[in-house]
Structure formats: C-alpha cells, structure tokens
Amino acid sequence: MSEVWNGGNREDIVAAWRTAFEMWKAALLVDAREDDADGQQRLAQAAAALTSAEDVYAAALPEVALSRCPWTGTVVTRHMDTGNLDGPWWNLDQPVRPDTSRLESFLVLTGAVKPSGPWPTPPFVVAPGPEVPFVVPGLLSMDGVRAVLSSVQIGPHTGYAVCYFGTGLPDGLPLVNEWGTRACRIVGEDTRWAQRPPQDVDPDFDLVPWLASGRLLWIQAADNDLVLRTGASSCPYVGLAGSHAFGLLVDGRRIDGLDEGSWPDEDEPVLTEDWQRVLGNTMTERGVTDEHTDSV
Numbered sequence: 001m002s003e004v005w006n007g008g009n010r011e012d013i014v015a016a017w018r019t020a021f022e023m024w025k026a027a028l029l030v031d032a033r034e035d036d037a038d039g040q041q042r043l044a045q046a047a048a049a050l051t052s053a054e055d056v057y058a059a060a061l062p063e064v065a066l067s068r069c070p071w072t073g074t075v076v077t078r079h080m081d082t083g084n085l086d087g088p089w090w091n092l093d094q095p096v097r098p099d100t101s102r103l104e105s106f107l108v109l110t111g112a113v114k115p116s117g118p119w120p121t122p123p124f125v126v127a128p129g130p131e132v133p134f135v136v137p138g139l140l141s142m143d144g145v146r147a148v149l150s151s152v153q154i155g156p157h158t159g160y161a162v163c164y165f166g167t168g169l170p171d172g173l174p175l176v177n178e179w180g181t182r183a184c185r186i187v188g189e190d191t192r193w194a195q196r197p198p199q200d201v202d203p204d205f206d207l208v209p210w211l212a213s214g215r216l217l218w219i220q221a222a223d224n225d226l227v228l229r230t231g232a233s234s235c236p237y238v239g240l241a242g243s244h245a246f247g248l249l250v251d252g253r254r255i256d257g258l259d260e261g262s263w264p265d266e267d268e269p270v271l272t273e274d275w276q277r278v279l280g281n282t283m284t285e286r287g288v289t290d291e292h293t294d295s296v
Helices: 011-030 039-062 208-213 275-279
Strands: 061-068 075-079 106-114 145-154 157-166 183-186 190-194 214-219 249-250 253-255 271-273
Touching: 061 106, 061 145, 061 157, 106 183, 208 214
Parallel strands: 145 214
Antiparallel strands: 061 075, 106 157, 145 157, 183 190, 190 271, 249 253
C-alpha cells in the first residue's frame, strides 16, 4: 500500500518522477549534440520537466523525526523518503533533497540499511551504506562531538540513522558524506560542500566502546518520544549481523565494493560552490548548453 504524502500518494509521485527522469535520459542520449539546436531544445524541455517533477516530489516528502540533540534536547527532523529506496531522495548522483533547517549543533547524518525482502529497482544507483550501524572514529573522537543512533523504517527495510552533533569544530573542516550521497558539509560554511571518496570514512562497527564512553547515545526503535539512552548493556544495535561493506544497489542487486574510479582521485576533498552543483542538479550538468537554458 502506497504512503499518502502531502500532495498525493507516494507511488504516484515517484512514478511521475521516474517517467520524467527516463524521458530526460532518452533525450540526453539522442539530443545532446551542442550543434543541434532542435535537439538541445527538446533536451531542455525534458530537463525542465524533470526539474518540475523533482519539485513536486521534494515538496511532498514527509518530515521524519530522526533524532534528538544530546546538548539541547531539540528533536532533529529531516524531509526524507522512507517509503523505499526507489525514490530520488536516494539517487546517489542526483539526490532530490529539499533544504532542511539545521540545528547549530547538528553536523551530519550517516546511515546503514538492513534489507528485508528484495531490493527495489530504481533507474539510478543507490548507496544505502552497510547493513549494520557504524560510527566514524575520526569524527566521533573529536572534542565536543557526540552521536545518536536510531532506526527508521524505509519501506520493508530497516534503516539505521546516526546523527552527529558538536560545536567548536574548526572552520573549513570537511565532514563525512551525507547518507546516500557523494557530498559532505564543510564546517562553518552553509553554501559550500565537498566531495570525498567513501573510503575516507574508516568505519568502526564495534559500538560497545563508544556506547560505554558516552560519546554514542541511542534511541529505541519505534520510540515516538525519542528518549536518549546510554550504555551498551541493553542497546539493541550491538552485535547485529550483516554486511560491513559500503555496497551499491544497481538494477536491484547489491554490489559490495565501490567502484573507486567513479569517485574523485584527489587526496583532499573536492570543493564545490553549493549543494546543487556537487550533486549535478543543474541544467548544464544535464547536458543542456547555456544558450538553451533561458528559453525553458
């Protein structure tokens, strides 16, 4: 049964986006020659239709209560697609995610997905993360940083969300990639993001020491009150079985082991001017030359 979102059923909204996406891909293959004015016009129209479908999808996304700040107690929400992994919120290369107001203490959202039943078959690559929760020692060991682990249902699958909080981190520090994307936020900069290879994460799946230290807190599954809990003895997220690989979903199949050739080779993160450009959500990135964008 499809979820009812603001603006209609999720199934219908995702289907409309998928139609627009596949029409744009078809136009890109046929009409992308810069010297073909008519083809560029058709491509521009397809790109504009895709942007419109993305706007509808983004506006309909439900606001999900994910976590709670350990410093202030404020609930952290995120407009996200929890219906399944086939919505463009999960598109690795061009994720559709509306701007979300951010707590001053909030740093980054990472995550994992444990499958239940078959994976979906979206027309894009998905990077759900490993199948069990993890922490990033390079971030969580910094002074003043805490993380909160919680769970969220993503259709039939179980998602594990880890929200990091902290203040006083040095400006200009690139964090780790946001869950399911190629992009990470830069501390102290609201309009610049960076790309960094996923192998930079260096994850730790042994949660017990982090729970015992108090740096990692947790929220019980299905706890609508989002009560913060501490300690490892009763934590249900300890010792879960599942793959530790940062796999990709391609055509409904999970491939463990990333194609590093598709990521930047530089030792340092690649800086970009804003979230949209790092994710490729611009007309130019969609194959439309500049002279054909104004007429759309």
